[in-house]
Amino acid sequence: MLDAHHPLDVHRLLKAFEGRPAAVSASAPDPVNLPMIRHWCEAMGDTNPAYTGDDAIAPPAMLQAWTMPGLSGASSARTPAYDELFALLDGAGYTAVVATDCEQEYVRPLRPGDRLTFDTVIETVSPRKTTRLGAGYFITTTMRVRAGGELAGTHRFRILKYAPAPVQPPAPTRPARPRPVINRDNAPFWEGVAAHKLLIQRCTACGTLRFPWLPGCGRCGSPAWGTVEACGSGTVHSYVVVHHPPFPAFDPPYAVALVELAEGVRMISNITGVPYDGVRIGISVELEFIRVDGEWELPVFRARSGGPEGAGE
Incomplete structure (x- = not known):
């Protein structure tokens, strides 16, 4: 039949x-x-x-x-x-x-x-x-x-x-992370990031280290400079937890920290290895590079275990 x-x-x-x-x-x-x-x-x-x-x-x-x-x-x-x-x-x-x-x-x-x-x-x-x-x-x-x-x-x-055929809803696409502005003054820093190096500017006239990168020394005014590669160790000097407003490519809440590097300069970055509410002032961090999309990497800092108040992995 x-x-x-x-x-x-x-x-x-x-x-x-x-x-x-x-x-x-x-x-x-x-x-x-x-x-x-x-x-x-x-x-x-x-x-x-x-x-x-x-x-x-x-x-x-x-x-x-x-x-x-x-x-x-x-x-x-x-x-x-x-x-x-x-x-x-x-x-x-x-x-x-x-x-x-x-x-x-x-x-x-x-x-x-x-x-x-x-x-x-x-x-x-x-x-x-x-x-x-x-x-x-x-x-x-x-x-x-x-x-x-x-x-x-x-x-x-x-x-x-x-x-x-059943219509499959398109997979949600995550917005691309905003790109930094790269110019002639900071391009060598991003070239270092691409090579997994965190480079700090050093005035060749007075030896002062500076971050972020600038076209001239804030202490002596000299435009001459070289670079020092950071060892990658640091501590959280301060931080803030962002809840609002929401921003494309970021999922609040998340922590943004001011990290003091072992070399003495400070930079703003994200902290990995702990949840946003596990970040504390004074915790020890170490440099790592994360890929945020197919062609872009950023320097961030991973919390080491054994920090203040048990903060860590």
């Missing part, structure tokens, strides 16, 4: 439609005419002179356009086969349809005044296929178009009758 919902049984039922006529000696609703040719050419931007004047022919690609029944879709020559085929697929859950491709062969040009007739046959029904739209069956029909009883062209048309 056939199961109208089992893919193999559905295909057996569908195969029975191959070779059945979908339309027999159907007449095109209108003769080939210049106004429709003109509208087509205007829509397509086709200015070929062959489609105008007393000796005009119809653009070959209009072959199917002449046979279309209009919005009502009614045709006295249409057989029940196509409706039965669609009803079978609808009943098995393949309720959606999309045109996939067509092939046309032109035998002779169509001219204004030609009255067309056509026959359509259900040529093939494919096995069940899985597509990005959903699983379903490709149905190919072939139409033979005649003008005055003479073959003018053929039109092979293929559709996919499918069960729509």
Whole structure:
């Protein structure tokens, strides 16, 4: 007994439609005419002179356009086969349809005044296929178009009758972390970060270390400078827990700390290794680099175990 919902049984039922006529000696609703040719050419931007004047022919690609029944879709020559085929697929859950491709062969040009007739046959029904739209069956029909009883062209048309795949909501994307402003004064610092080095500016005139990076020494005013690589050890000098306002790419609450480095300068950064409410003034921290997205790393500080009040990992 056939199961109208089992893919193999559905295909057996569908195969029975191959070779059945979908339309027999159907007449095109209108003769080939210049106004429709003109509208087509205007829509397509086709200015070929062959489609105008007393000796005009119809653009070959209009072959199917002449046979279309209009919005009502009614045709006295249409057989029940196509409706039965669609009803079978609808009943098995393949309720959606999309045109996939067509092939046309032109035998002779169509001219204004030609009255067309056509026959359509259900040529093939494919096995069940899985597509990005959903699983379903490709149905190919072939139409033979005649003008005055003479073959003018053929039109092979293929559709996919499918069960729509469940729509998956897009995965939420986390906003990108804001990028620092990099300029000629601080670019070497970020080059150091990329090499996993925390570089501190050192005035070559008076030896003063400074952070953040500046174009000149705040003590002696000299513009000359070099760098010292931080050893990576430090302590939390102060901190704040941010609850509001929320900011893209950050999940409040989170702690922002002022870290005093072993070299004596201070920098603002995040503390890792403890929850936001585990950060305390005086806890010992060490430098690490974290990747915040596919191409960006930042220096942060990880709390060491055994800090004040038991703060740590």
